């Protein structure tokens with residue numbers, strides 16, 4: 182009985198420690214769009230976008246709140262509602278702390294009340310930068326952007342394409358990035374002309390395309406310090422047998438000024454691929470190659486690949 186109580190207590194202490202060390206952003210807006218209620222996902226509360234709680238404003242005279250009458254049983258409650266826009270409309274967020282912010286858009290299409298969200302077509306702008314142009318989706322999509330906020334206000338504008346067009350959104354996240362999330366010095370630009378330092382990366386709008394846990398397994402928002410999803414690198418390896426997974430059981434010893442648990446969670450640092458020298462059938466000279474497909478489509482919008 183006594184040992185049980187002790188175990189219980191130590192569990193509580195461990196969870197108190199881990200929650201007190203977890204990252205808490207200065208600006209932290211999580212919106213459940215088109216819903217009158219708050220809902221949580223991975224222990225984060227997404228508040229109704231119709232509420233006037235907090236410091237955000239929705240300017241949409243003719244927007245419609247839509248609820249999925251037939252949600253698939255394993256989809257989170259956050260994805261059971263959406264706000265539909267038939268005219269250009271915006272969300273405005275008060276920014277308390279200048280600097281790099283993460284902006285995420287969740288789109289989960291369904292059909293209700295004469296709107297088939299799979300047929301929606303719209304553009305999304307953040308502070309005037311086009312993030313999504315003539316966007317449309319038939320599957321659940323999460324888009325993530327990294328943007329420097331220098332004004333007191335951050336504006337997200339949804340603009341339907343065409344006369345009878347409409348747009349929709351299921352959830353929005355706007356939160357302050359941790360310190361040194363994007364470094365301005367030290368990033369390398371590799372081009373045909375050689376390698377040079379690429380300065381002021383944080384001044385550009387970045388989109389996350391792939392977030393890869395090299396040599397490791399898939400990590401979900403549940404495992405990550407910034408509620409990100411990391412996928413394994415296997416599908417990007419040109420020659421899988423050239424690489425060999427390695428892992429450590431030791432958690433990283435973070436030094437101040439260097440990498441931090443917010444840049445990537447422990448599990449990402451604890452796995453790697455090493456050159457598979459053991460494979461005698463490969464020549465003495467070989468390389469590990471990953472191929473990623475990158476497309477640059479928008480003015481002043483760069484794509485980041487975080488390895």
Ligand SMILES: *[C@@H]1O[C@H](CO)[C@@H](O)[C@H](O)[C@H]1NC(C)=O
Pocket residue numbers: 217218219228229232234
């Ligand atoms: C939703 O959460 C916000 C912020 O925590 C709170 O002010 C509001 O009362 C909540 N609304 C409902 C309907 O529970």
Ligand SMILES: *[C@@H]1O[C@H](CO)[C@@H](O)[C@H](O)[C@H]1NC(C)=O
Pocket residue numbers: 292297298299300319
């Ligand atoms: C919604 O539109 C998509 C794409 O056009 C189509 O495949 C789907 O059947 C439509 N759903 C309904 C309920 O009409």
Ligand SMILES: *[C@@H]1O[C@H](CO)[C@@H](O)[C@H](O)[C@H]1NC(C)=O
Pocket residue numbers: 277278279331332
């Ligand atoms: C944020 O940056 C803007 C423009 O650089 C400046 O006018 C404003 O005072 C800054 N706000 C804070 C809180 O530092």
Ligand SMILES: *[C@@H]1O[C@H](CO)[C@@H](O)[C@H](O)[C@H]1NC(C)=O
Pocket residue numbers: 380381
């Ligand atoms: C980077 O930004 C700083 C301050 O905004 C500026 O002085 C410098 O010229 C910029 N460097 C490049 C390479 O653009």
Ligand SMILES: *[C@@H]1O[C@H](CO)[C@@H](O)[C@H](O)[C@H]1NC(C)=O
Pocket residue numbers: 400401403404448
């Ligand atoms: C990540 O979280 C999932 C539950 O969502 C769990 O099954 C898995 O073991 C976790 N992975 C790691 C590496 O912590």
Ligand SMILES: *[C@@H]1O[C@H](CO)[C@@H](O)[C@H](O)[C@H]1NC(C)=O
Pocket residue numbers: 422457460461462463
């Ligand atoms: C070595 O490489 C060959 C050719 O790519 C592959 O068929 C074989 O499975 C590899 N062996 C090991 C132990 O990885």
Ligand SMILES: *[C@@H]1O[C@H](CO)[C@@H](O)[C@H](O)[C@H]1NC(C)=O
Pocket residue numbers: 419420467468469470
């Ligand atoms: C790296 O390995 C790939 C696959 O074996 C090969 O196609 C490519 O030519 C190699 N590149 C270099 C620079 O050695």
